[in-house]
Amino acid sequence: MQYMLLIWENEALTAAKSEAEQQAVFAEYMKFTDDIRNRDVFRAGDPLLPSETAATVRVRDGKPVTTDGPFAETREQLGGYYIVECETLEQACGYAARIPGARDGAIEVRPIMQMDG
Amino acid sequence: MAEDRIALLLRAEIPGVRARLIGALRDFDRAEDALQDALERAWERWPQDGVPDRPAAWLYRVAERRAFDALRHDDVVQRHTTLLGSDAGIAPTPEDLLARADFDDDLLRLIFTCCHPLLRPDARAALTLRTVLDLSQDEVARAFLVEPRTLEQRLVRAKRRLREAGMEWLVPSGAELDARLDDVLRVAYLIFTEGYSATAGERLTRPDLCALAIVLMRRLNRMLRGRAEALGLLALMLLQDSRSANRTDPAGHPVLLDDQDRSRWDGAKIREGSVLLEKALHLRQAPGPYQIQAAIAALHANATSAGATDWDQITALYDALLKVDDTPVIRLNRAVAIAMARGAAAGMAELDRLKSITTLQGYHPYHAARGALLWRLQRRGDAVRCYRTALGLVRNAAEAAFLRRRIAQLEAGEVFTAAAAPGGPETPQSY
Numbered sequence: 001m002q003y004m005l006l007i008w009e010n011e012a013l014t015a016a017k018s019e020a021e022q023q024a025v026f027a028e029y030m031k032f033t034d035d036i037r038n039r040d041v042f043r044a045g046d047p048l049l050p051s052e053t054a055a056t057v058r059v060r061d062g063k064p065v066t067t068d069g070p071f072a073e074t075r076e077q078l079g080g081y082y083i084v085e086c087e088t089l090e091q092a093c094g095y096a097a098r099i100p101g102a103r104d105g106a107i108e109v110r111p112i113m114q115m116d117g
Numbered sequence: 118m119a120e121d122r123i124a125l126l127l128r129a130e131i132p133g134v135r136a137r138l139i140g141a142l143r144d145f146d147r148a149e150d151a152l153q154d155a156l157e158r159a160w161e162r163w164p165q166d167g168v169p170d171r172p173a174a175w176l177y178r179v180a181e182r183r184a185f186d187a188l189r190h191d192d193v194v195q196r197h198t199t200l201l202g203s204d205a206g207i208a209p210t211p212e213d214l215l216a217r218a219d220f221d222d223d224l225l226r227l228i229f230t231c232c233h234p235l236l237r238p239d240a241r242a243a244l245t246l247r248t249v250l251d252l253s254q255d256e257v258a259r260a261f262l263v264e265p266r267t268l269e270q271r272l273v274r275a276k277r278r279l280r281e282a283g284m285e286w287l288v289p290s291g292a293e294l295d296a297r298l299d300d301v302l303r304v305a306y307l308i309f310t311e312g313y314s315a316t317a318g319e320r321l322t323r324p325d326l327c328a329l330a331i332v333l334m335r336r337l338n339r340m341l342r343g344r345a346e347a348l349g350l351l352a353l354m355l356l357q358d359s360r361s362a363n364r365t366d367p368a369g370h371p372v373l374l375d376d377q378d379r380s381r382w383d384g385a386k387i388r389e390g391s392v393l394l395e396k397a398l399h400l401r402q403a404p405g406p407y408q409i410q411a412a413i414a415a416l417h418a419n420a421t422s423a424g425a426t427d428w429d430q431i432t433a434l435y436d437a438l439l440k441v442d443d444t445p446v447i448r449l450n451r452a453v454a455i456a457m458a459r460g461a462a463a464g465m466a467e468l469d470r471l472k473s474i475t476t477l478q479g480y481h482p483y484h485a486a487r488g489a490l491l492w493r494l495q496r497r498g499d500a501v502r503c504y505r506t507a508l509g510l511v512r513n514a515a516e517a518a519f520l521r522r523r524i525a526q527l528e529a530g531e532v533f534t535a536a537a538a539p540g541g542p543e544t545p546q547s548y
Binding site (some may be wrong): 010011012013015016017019021049050051052053055066067068069073103 | 122125126128129130328332335336338339342343344348351385388389392393396399400
């Protein structure tokens with residue numbers, strides 16, 4: 001079963017980090033990613049640029065309407081994701097807990113619906 | 118580790134809590150005293166009890182209590198009670214209201230208050246650094262290279278002016294928002310440029326100010342969406358800052374744009390800056406000076422080599438920039454772009470047209486640019502004279518060393534070649 005691990009990060013906390021602290025977190029992410037690659041758990045994963053770069057599109061009355069900013073103006077914003085292959089939700093949650101972002105924000109674990117039957 | 122985490126949380130929450138306190142008390146100093154008390158209390162309690170669920174609300178609650186205690190014991194209690202709009206004495210914010218409190222709203226009001234047109238531009242930047250970006254008074258003094266006492270007086274005067282004017286506590290709306298937002302953006306850019314090219318002092322850059330200005334613009338864009346110029350300014354800062362690691366050599370001397378190792382530019386910042394610029398332009402608000410400057414910076418940042426820089430396009434963008442923001446420095450940069458696009462003689466002809474602008478006569482990059490073009494035109498004697506004038510005006514030790522090196526090269530009779538002076542003429546944009 002594949003699970004998507006959505007990394008909700010507190011951007012105010014990220015911004016408050018010094019360059020050195022941010023680099024330390026980055027190094028932790030690299031280490032974690034290497035580890036789940038080696039275990040053949042990693043399927044995909046990327047960091048996202050900060051929410052200032054976000055645009056949100058809705059179609060209303062048949063017309064696309066694009067607004068500046070993320071879907072929801074909340075303290076936590078989507079900062080990145082992983083897709084992992086695990087046998088159980090419990091295992092996926094175990095990996096989620098090891099994501100550095102779990103300490104400052106939250107990791108949402110979502111099983112991926114398999115469309116190929 | 119736990120202490121690091123508490124320090125980080127406090128750093129993130131302090132500006133919002135301070136803003137809300139200033140809004141409630143309408144008094145910067147009382148707010149600061151209350152905040153410091155609350156921070157002390159947090160350092161007593163949090164290491165043992167753990168960090169509360171909503172740290173900002175916790176800090177605000179404690180600070181508010183301290184502030185009211187102080188007010189009660191104060192002889193001005195009467196005046197402040199009226200100000201707080203409560204006849205029945207001072208009541209703490211009800212719990213449910215605090216739970217819903219949006220500290221960002223207050224932070225936004227604080228930013229507009231700090232950048233109020235009542236204040237002088239240097240006071241606006243100082244107050245913003247002190248309250249919104251949480252620098253200590255000494256740090257702000259160092260940022261502006263003034264004595265701490267001078268800075269303190271500047272802040273005291275600014276706070277008094279705001280108090281005397283009644284300190285409106287709101288985010289402007291309608292047409293006023295555009296004008297006031299311009300003021301805010303100018304302050305943010307002033308902080309950035311102060312860090313980008315220190316006007317005086319030993320080293321060329323003070324990167325901490327650049328980082329702070331970027332933090333300020335990130336916050337502003339999150340609180341105020343869909344403002345093309347605000348996005349454009351953040352894009353401009355990121356694109357310029359992408360070169361920060363390479364703009365000076367290990368000794369702190371400036372390295373010209375064309376001599377910089379492009380592979381060491383910060384690719385993530387260039388990508389983010391480029392995306393933000395694209396987004397700003399898609400909003401289709403008339404492009405203002407920050408979006409246009411960001412477009413110029415993006416052409417530099419995305420050029421694969423110095424030789425691949427599209428100087429024709431850059432010249433066209435400077436033409437557009439002059440239409441919205443006609444300043445001597447922009448005219449100077451345009452002349453340099455023309456020199457790069459059409460040759461030193463064409464650039465020199467443009468520079469000659471700027472001769473009568475007195476502000477440029479006192480601006481060392483103007484004379485350095487003349488020197489650079491005259492050298493290319495094999496007029497070494499004239500070039501040395503221009504570089505000497507520039508040297509007489511420069512206040513930054515790193516830039517002075519650079520100019521001395523040029524003078525030495527010219528006096529040794531060195532003929533201009535790409536190897537002798539790789540890259541374009543030196544301008545404020547070219548480091």
